[in-house]
Amino acid sequence: MGLEGRWRDIDYLLTRQGNVVGPGFEPGPEIREFLQNDCRVLVVGAGGLGCELLKDLALSGFGNIDVIDMDTIDVSNLNRQFLFRMHDVGRSKAEIAAQRIMQRIPGVSVTAHHCMIQDKPLDFYQQFHVIVLGLDSLEARRYMNSVACSFLEYDEDGQPDLSTIKPMVDGGTEGFKGHARVLIPGVTPCFECTLWLFPPQTKFPLCTLAETPRSPAHCIEYAKIILWPKERSDDSFDADCEEHMKWVYEKALARAAEFGIQGMTYQLTQGVVKNIIPAIASTNAIVAAQCTLEALKMVTMCSTGLNNYMMYVGTDGVYTLTTPYERDEKCPICSAGVSYEVSPSTTLQQLIDGLVADPDLGKHLSAPSVSYGSTNLYMRGALEGQTRHNLEKPISELVDGEGSVIHVNDRKLVSAMKVRLKFNGTNGHMET
Amino acid sequence: MIKLFSVKEKAKKDAAAANGKQQKTTAGELRVQKDISELDLPKNVSLRFPDGNDKIMNFEVTLKPDEGLYKGGAFLFSFAVPSGYPHDPPKVKCLTKVYHPNIDLEGNICLNILREDWKPVLTITAVIYGLNFLFLAPNADDPLNKEAAQMMQQSPAQFERLVAQSITRGCSIGGDYFPPCRGERSS
Numbered sequence: 159m160g161l162e163g164r165w166r167d168i169d170y171l172l173t174r175q176g177n178v179v180g181p182g183f184e185p186g187p188e189i190r191e192f193l194q195n196d197c198r199v200l201v202v203g204a205g206g207l208g209c210e211l212l213k214d215l216a217l218s219g220f221g222n223i224d225v226i227d228m229d230t231i232d233v234s235n236l237n238r239q240f241l242f243r244m245h246d247v248g249r250s251k252a253e254i255a256a257q258r259i260m261q262r263i264p265g266v267s268v269t270a271h272h273c274m275i276q277d278k279p280l281d282f283y284q285q286f287h288v289i290v291l292g293l294d295s296l297e298a299r300r301y302m303n304s305v306a307c308s309f310l311e312y313d314e315d316g317q318p319d320l321s322t323i324k325p326m327v328d329g330g331t332e333g334f335k336g337h338a339r340v341l342i343p344g345v346t347p348c349f350e351c352t353l354w355l356f357p358p359q360t361k362f363p364l365c366t367l368a369e370t371p372r373s374p375a376h377c378i379e380y381a382k383i384i385l386w387p388k389e390r391s392d393d394s395f396d397a398d399c400e401e402h403m404k405w406v407y408e409k410a411l412a413r414a415a416e417f418g419i420q421g422m423t424y425q426l427t428q429g430v431v432k433n434i435i436p437a438i439a440s441t442n443a444i445v446a447a448q449c450t451l452e453a454l455k456m457v458t459m460c461s462t463g464l465n466n467y468m469m470y471v472g473t474d475g476v477y478t479l480t481t482p483y484e485r486d487e488k489c490p491i492c493s494a495g496v497s498y499e500v501s502p503s504t505t506l507q508q509l510i511d512g513l514v515a516d517p518d519l520g521k522h523l524s525a526p527s528v529s530y531g532s533t534n535l536y537m538r539g540a541l542e543g544q545t546r547h548n549l550e551k552p553i554s555e556l557v558d559g560e561g562s563v564i565h566v567n568d569r570k571l572v573s574a575m576k577v578r579l580k581f582n583g584t585n586g587h588m589e590t
Numbered sequence: 591m592i593k594l595f596s597v598k599e600k601a602k603k604d605a606a607a608a609n610g611k612q613q614k615t616t617a618g619e620l621r622v623q624k625d626i627s628e629l630d631l632p633k634n635v636s637l638r639f640p641d642g643n644d645k646i647m648n649f650e651v652t653l654k655p656d657e658g659l660y661k662g663g664a665f666l667f668s669f670a671v672p673s674g675y676p677h678d679p680p681k682v683k684c685l686t687k688v689y690h691p692n693i694d695l696e697g698n699i700c701l702n703i704l705r706e707d708w709k710p711v712l713t714i715t716a717v718i719y720g721l722n723f724l725f726l727a728p729n730a731d732d733p734l735n736k737e738a739a740q741m742m743q744q745s746p747a748q749f750e751r752l753v754a755q756s757i758t759r760g761c762s763i764g765g766d767y768f769p770p771c772r773g774e775r776s777s
Contacts, residue, residue, distance in 0.1 A: 353677060358677070358709075361705040384696070527623075533644050541626060567628065
């Protein structure tokens with residue numbers, strides 16, 4: 159299929175042994191066949207990174223690609239999101255990107271999903287072998303992380319069950335800086351394990367905005383945070399609405415003039431309000447290339463994978479550093495949690511007493527609270543009075559049965575303890 | 591590095607893994623559950639969840655300062671915890687109109703841990719203590735209500751009088767009417 163010799167270089171990688179191949183690598187033509195026919199990869203985001211990722215994945219032999227993005231194409235995207243043209247402005251990024259890749263790379267099938275990542279059910283994400291993230295927000299990353307980690311199960315020995323691991327590759331760029339990272343739930347840290355890695359958004363003190371602005375950004379924030387709710391409380395601010403943005407700009411301009419602050423522009427207003435970080439095409443290309451390579455390695459084992467985080471700095475020459483970040487063993491999202499056996503007729507009070515009395519778990523507990531998903535079964539603190547009545551109820555009435563995961567909170571715990579309930583016939587505690 | 595897929599077996603995946611028993615919760619909500627279950631509030635603070643016990647991302651806090659200039663008043667705050675919590679701070683507004691140098695007439699609050707000094711290790715309890723502190727020690731150096739701050743600096747006695755009068759009986763100050771602070775939503 160396609161051009162003669164198109165897969166020559168990929169075949170060099172996939173059909174020959176080497177010194178740095180991954181564990182269990184068995185070279186042969188069936189790997190490429192697997193890539194082209196059976197392997198399913200999902201690209202999340204069809205923006206700057208997404209365009210690069212789609213092109214790279216398609217040209218690396220991935221034959222079945224899905225892409226999801228809720229956004230439409232904006233004029234300002236065209237300088238680097240090279241799959242899009244002027245006449246595509248206003249149309250779905252995912253749909254146009256999918257079309258263009260299929261036009262340019264025969265034999266590749268790209269399925270577009272023009273919606274929010276939250277709109278898709280878990281089954282949708284379940285079908286992919288690997289998920290590659292080209293996102294620009296921590297919020298979306300955390301969501302995808304919770305999706306990938308929700309599939310994860312551990313065996314009796316606390317080892318992750320390999321068939322339940324949904325691997326992800328994450329790319330991110332900010333100007334000349336970028337990162338690529340491999341997330342294998344249960345094996346490498348998830349986003350929640352290393353939440354501290356993400357820098358806080360710069361926020362100015364409100365009183366500085368209100369009384370002593372010193373920069374154009376202070377004036378813009380003032381217009382948006384203080385003036386908008388004051389003067390237009392009936393409209394909810396929409397950063398994509400030009401009239402809203404112009405209004406903020408005008409107000410910010412007036413305020414800058416009042417305080418003798420130079421350098422206010424409409425573009426800067428957009429940048430501050432939408433928290434836009436200048437995107438640089440070459441950074442996207444470098445990071446996407448690394449991510450694609452990691453996806454390829456993860457699926458084929460043709461080479462040892464990244465362990466597990468690479469940062470790239472292109473501000474002053476070219477610098478990369480690879481760091482093996484460590485998992486948080488107590489991570490409420492990706493950790494194994496514990497199994498606990500109870501009788502379905504055990505009351506919540508008995509369950510809590512049992513946990514506290516347990517020789518292992520009890521060490522970490524003094525006065526536990528229990529939640530099941532969003533349902534707060536028994537909460538100490540502010541909700542004690544409202545949740546106390548649940549203590550007398552049998553646990554089988556409060557959760558969805560065998561295998562339900564409850565979260566136990568306690569002052570002695572750094573974060574919630576995941577407890578998977580196993581129902582037995584007798585009314586007793588876990589026997590070891 | 592581990593081998594996740596066996597190409598030879600066409601990597602068949604068991605799509606119906608025994609999942610689905612885990613109710614959907616976000617990482618942010620898990621953290622709020624922890625915060626709420628460990629709330630250790632001083633007696634002068636109460637909390638309520640207008641949307642029910644299981645909708646804990648939005649709630650209201652009533653604060654009744656037990657000493658200082660604002661003793662005798664009751665102040666209602668709304669807390670909206672964003673999904674980015676605890677990376678992002680909770681959004682807090684003062685719903686009771688109050689004459690205070692660090693709170694403006696729209697209920698915006700100038701408290702460092704709500705913005706520039708927020709850290710993910712901080713908790714809902716920490717924010718409530720921060721608010722409590724704001725009423726014990728109003729800070730004229732970081733004004734959000736400039737007139738109040740100036741008054742506090744230039745004529746502390748007059749400021750004290752105005753605060754006492756506004757929170758107990760309600761009064762107009764500089765053209766703005768401040769209803770008595772009884773822990774209700776103003777306007």
